[in-house]
Amino acid sequence: MKGFTTLIAAAALLGQTIAAPPEPPTQVLEKRAFPTVTIPSGDEIVGVSRLETEAFNGIPFAEAPVGPLRLRPPVRLNRTLGTFDGRGIAPACPQFFADTDSNDLIARVLDAITNLPFFQRALKISEDCLNINVIRPIGTKAGDKLPVLFWIYGGGFELGWSSMYDGGPLVSNAIANGKPYIFVAVNYRVGAFGFMPGKEILRDGSANLGHLDQRMGLEWVADNIAAFGGDPDKVTMWGESAGAISVLNQMSLYDGNNKYKGKPLFRGAIMNSGSIVPADPVDCPKGQEIYDAVVLKSGCKGAADTLACLRNLPYEKFLNSANSVPAILSYNSVALSYLPRPDGVALTKSADLLIKEKKYAAVPMIIGDQEDEGTLFSLFQTDVNNSNRLIKYLKTYFFQGATDAQISGLVDQYPNLLSTGSPFNTGILNEVYPGFKRIAALLGDVVFTITRRLFLETALTVNPNVPAWSYLASYNYGLPVLGTFHGSDLLQVFYGILPNYASRSIQSYYANFVYNLDPNNASGGTSAKSKVAETWPKWTVKDKKMIQFFNNRNENLKDDFRDGVGKYLSKNLDAFHI
Numbered sequence: 001m002k003g004f005t006t007l008i009a010a011a012a013l014l015g016q017t018i019a020a021p022p023e024p025p026t027q028v029l030e031k032r033a034f035p036t037v038t039i040p041s042g043d044e045i046v047g048v049s050r051l052e053t054e055a056f057n058g059i060p061f062a063e064a065p066v067g068p069l070r071l072r073p074p075v076r077l078n079r080t081l082g083t084f085d086g087r088g089i090a091p092a093c094p095q096f097f098a099d100t101d102s103n104d105l106i107a108r109v110l111d112a113i114t115n116l117p118f119f120q121r122a123l124k125i126s127e128d129c130l131n132i133n134v135i136r137p138i139g140t141k142a143g144d145k146l147p148v149l150f151w152i153y154g155g156g157f158e159l160g161w162s163s164m165y166d167g168g169p170l171v172s173n174a175i176a177n178g179k180p181y182i183f184v185a186v187n188y189r190v191g192a193f194g195f196m197p198g199k200e201i202l203r204d205g206s207a208n209l210g211h212l213d214q215r216m217g218l219e220w221v222a223d224n225i226a227a228f229g230g231d232p233d234k235v236t237m238w239g240e241s242a243g244a245i246s247v248l249n250q251m252s253l254y255d256g257n258n259k260y261k262g263k264p265l266f267r268g269a270i271m272n273s274g275s276i277v278p279a280d281p282v283d284c285p286k287g288q289e290i291y292d293a294v295v296l297k298s299g300c301k302g303a304a305d306t307l308a309c310l311r312n313l314p315y316e317k318f319l320n321s322a323n324s325v326p327a328i329l330s331y332n333s334v335a336l337s338y339l340p341r342p343d344g345v346a347l348t349k350s351a352d353l354l355i356k357e358k359k360y361a362a363v364p365m366i367i368g369d370q371e372d373e374g375t376l377f378s379l380f381q382t383d384v385n386n387s388n389r390l391i392k393y394l395k396t397y398f399f400q401g402a403t404d405a406q407i408s409g410l411v412d413q414y415p416n417l418l419s420t421g422s423p424f425n426t427g428i429l430n431e432v433y434p435g436f437k438r439i440a441a442l443l444g445d446v447v448f449t450i451t452r453r454l455f456l457e458t459a460l461t462v463n464p465n466v467p468a469w470s471y472l473a474s475y476n477y478g479l480p481v482l483g484t485f486h487g488s489d490l491l492q493v494f495y496g497i498l499p500n501y502a503s504r505s506i507q508s509y510y511a512n513f514v515y516n517l518d519p520n521n522a523s524g525g526t527s528a529k530s531k532v533a534e535t536w537p538k539w540t541v542k543d544k545k546m547i548q549f550f551n552n553r554n555e556n557l558k559d560d561f562r563d564g565v566g567k568y569l570s571k572n573l574d575a576f577h578i
Contacts, residue, residue, distance in 0.1 A: 034087065037142075039224045043081040049138060052172045056134040056228070057163065058090030061220040062213070064128035065189065070311045070318075071196060072206050074130055074216045086134075092161030093129035096191035096338070099327045100320050123161060127193070127315060130213055132220055133185040135167045137175050140182070140229035147234040147514045148225055150266065151185040152214055152250075154241025154274070154487075156328035157195050157339050162187045169496055170507070178527030179511035182230040186217030188246075192322030195338040198291025199283040200307045207282045207343035211249055218250070218265040236268035236514045240490060244274025244367070248360075248455070249340055252351050255359040264361070268517050270510060271367040272489050273448055275455040276351045278577040282341040286400060286578075290325050290337050297321040333377040334447050335397040335578060352573060355458050362463040364517040366510070368471030368546070369452055372423045372483030374444025378436055385435035387411055390442075402575040409572070413565045414442050423483025430481050446576065448486070450566050453544075453559055454573065460541050469519055470539040470546040472557060475502040477550070502549045508532050 035047045035054040047056035060081065062074040069075060140146060151167065153160040167183030174181050188194060194210030201207050222232045239247040247269050251258070258265045280286065295301050298321035300309035310318060326332035342349050354360050384393045391407050399407060414420070418428045421437020422444055431437055445451075449472075456468060475492055476484035491497045493506050508530040509519035516523060522531040534554045537545035544559040569576065 035138075037227050039227045041080060044083045045081075045086050046083060047134075048087040050168055052138055052175055053135050053168045054138050054140070055168065056086040057088060058131045058133065059084060059086055059220075060128075060131050061186075062130035062216055065130065065193070065209075066127045066315075068311060070127065071193070071201070071209070071307065072204075073209060073212045076216060076219075089124055090131050090133055090161070090163045090187060091124040091126040091129045092163065093187055093189050094125055094127060094191065094193050094315075094319055094322075095123070095161070096158040096323050096327055097329075098323070099325065099330055100323045123163075129161075129187050129189070130216070131162070131187050132217055133162050133167070133183075134225070134228050135171050135183040136228055136230070137171060137180045137182075140180075142227050142229055144229035145226075145231040145234075146229055147181045147236065148221060148230045148232070149181050149183050149510075149514050150218065150221060150235050150237045151183065152188070152237065152239035152243035152246045153185070154239065154243040155190060156334065156336055157210065157242045157245075158191045158328050158336065160190055160242070165490075165494060170494065173496065173507050174511050174514075175526075177508055177511050177525075177530035179515055179522075179525040179530050181511070181514050182225065182228060184217075184221055184225070184230075186214055188213035188217070191338050192294060192318075195340060196291060196294070196322075197282050197284070197287025197338070197341055199288060200291060202282045202343060204307055205345065206307075208340050208346050211246065211253060211340060211346060214246055214250060215253060215265075219260050222260050222263065222265055233263065233267070234514075235266045236270060236517075237266045238270040238272075238510075239274065240272040240494075241274050241487065244271035245277055245340070246274075247271050248275050249347060249351060250361075251363065252354040252360040253346050255348055255354065256361045258361040264363075266361075266363065268363050268513060269365040269367075270513065271365065272493070273369050273373060273486055275367060275448075275452045276355065277339065277447075278350050278352045278573055279339065279341045280350075280401065280577045282343045284341070287341060293325050294321050297324045328377075329380070331380045332397050333380060334443060339578070350577060352455075352458070355455060356462070358462045360459075362459070362466040364467045364513075366469045366471070366513055366519060367452055367456065368473065369444075369449045370484045370486055370488055371472055371474045371477070372440065372444060373448040373486045374422050374440035374442065375482045376486045377443055377447075378422075378440035379432065381435075381439055382433045384439055385433065387416065390435065390439060393439075398578055399576050401577055402572075406572050406575045409568060410446070410565075410576070411442070413562075413568055414438050423477075423479070423481070425477070426483065430483070432481055444486075445562060445565050446569065450562060450569055453566050454570055456539055456559075457541055457570070460539070464541070467518070468539045469513075469536050470559060471536075471549060472546060472559075473502070473549045475500070475549055475551040498551070500551045501553060502551050505532060505534075505554060506549060509536060 037045045045056050047054050162185035188210040237247045295306045300306045303309035325337040384390050422440040511530045513519045519536045522528040536547045546559045548555045548557040
């Protein structure tokens with residue numbers, strides 16, 4: 001049962017690798033047979049028409065980060081593309097699915113599958129991957145000024161790619177709701193390619209490259225989206241998991257300076273399952289350990305300049321070395337090897353401190369969580385079955401700067417009772433191994449759910465006039481072992497595989513927000529079809545009201561559950577930096 005469940009969880013995290021649209025016919029057809037957009041550079045972007053939408057895929061926005069540009073900030077594309085064929089699938093950046101050195105069965109299986117030539121060809125994996133996908137309602141033209149939804153994918157900063165998320169159904173649903181918008185998905189570097197830590201990286205000015213890729217993608221939208229019929233002044237960022245954390249970090253980048261050519265790059269933010277990640281600097285001991293491990297595995301340890309050596313490695317050798325450290329689907333879980341860390345320049349401090357100091361772009365926002373965020377990441381720690389072992393696990397892999405007493409105080413917030421663990425509200429059921437529900441509850445709260453509440457409390461204390469709406473999703477209640485697990489909103493909201501009350505209402509709320517920065521305001525667009533049945537209350541420090549999504553109804557909920565955890569984390573947050 002455990003192995004089967006783990007495989008299901010892995011598939012859920014990796015997503016549907018065949019979800020992207022099929023390749024267009026290979027025969028040469030005249031350009032006028034396809035939708036074509038001329039961007040300000042004079043380049044012509046050729047797309048493909050669908051039933052209700054037009055897609056322009058894989059448009060480069062930066063030079064290929066290869067050779068001397070590997071492990072460096074993105075370089076803006078200034079050369080001409082001429083006529084660019086955007087009908088196919090956008091190349092994915094190199095992925096970190098599994099630890100190549102692991103003896104764990106699941107890791108070995110994932111590594112073997114994802115290295116199959118078929119899999120690699122299907123994703124078109126390449127270091128030359130800094131590109132943009134644009135999907136718009138069919139017939140949209142320059143000057144239409146549709147609002148823009150800018151998607152940043154998740155995957156633990158270790159995997160993910162833009163073509164995994166076909167925004168076509170979202171745009172079609174928005175059209176049906178009378179709120180047509182343009183969907184943009186950005187590719188950014190993940191794993192070591194995008195978030196390598198270490199003092200060598202910091203000294204070189206090459207930290208947090210994935211975030212710099214995202215920022216350059218936003219700048220491309222500002223420069224070019226009007227040609228596709230979009231309004232560069234009406235961009236809403238949306239991300240899930242690491243994508244949601246990226247949305248918050250884009251708000252915090254450069255101490256909140258989101259201006260480009262004198263104008264804001266975005267005006268709203270939607271964050272699904274992610275907010276602040278209290279983190280130590282790029283050159284912290286934990287980060288340095290990762291860099292040194294990659295250098296050792298690569299054979300670069302004896303080099304006079306180890307970073308130059310890594311840049312000069314053949315692609316496969318660098319990839320295998322970079323992926324030799326623990327991956328997200330492992331015992332280490334969400335104690336990620338690669339993640340955004342303060343670098344003193346782009347991300348000047350840990351995001352929790354930047355929010356507290358009001359050094360972020362405060363825009364209207366939606367933020368929420370799945371009820372059982374931790375279950376997916378708690379399938380691998382079968383030996384963490386009592387308090388002492390749980391404290392040691394958290395100290396070793398997560399919070400190396402915290403004292404044993406501080407970690408013990410956190411663990412004490414979670415009684416070792418089946419009835420209080422995650423999946424929540426399931427009594428004595430779903431205990432995969434002794435301690436599973438306890439660690440699932442703790443990881444879900446500390447990494448996602450309660451941290452979200454702390455973020456909202458801080459943000460709305462320093463910026464009380466900037467509106468925010470929050471939610472808790474419970475539409476998978478009763479699903480064995482996983483419950484409403486991390487990433488289930490991708491199936492429910494993004495793909496709409498379950499077109500039930502929850503998915504329909506959430507898409508309506510989001511469309512309203514994209515248009516009006518208010519999920520309850522259905523004005524604008526072609527009609528008010530996206531009028532919602534229930535009013536979504538604003539989240540305020542005083543009231544803490546949120547909405548709870550079930551598969552057949554929505555309810556209001558006070559955001560005070562597990563309040564003791566929130567108070568303890570708030571008091572000790574500085575100690576719980578990863």
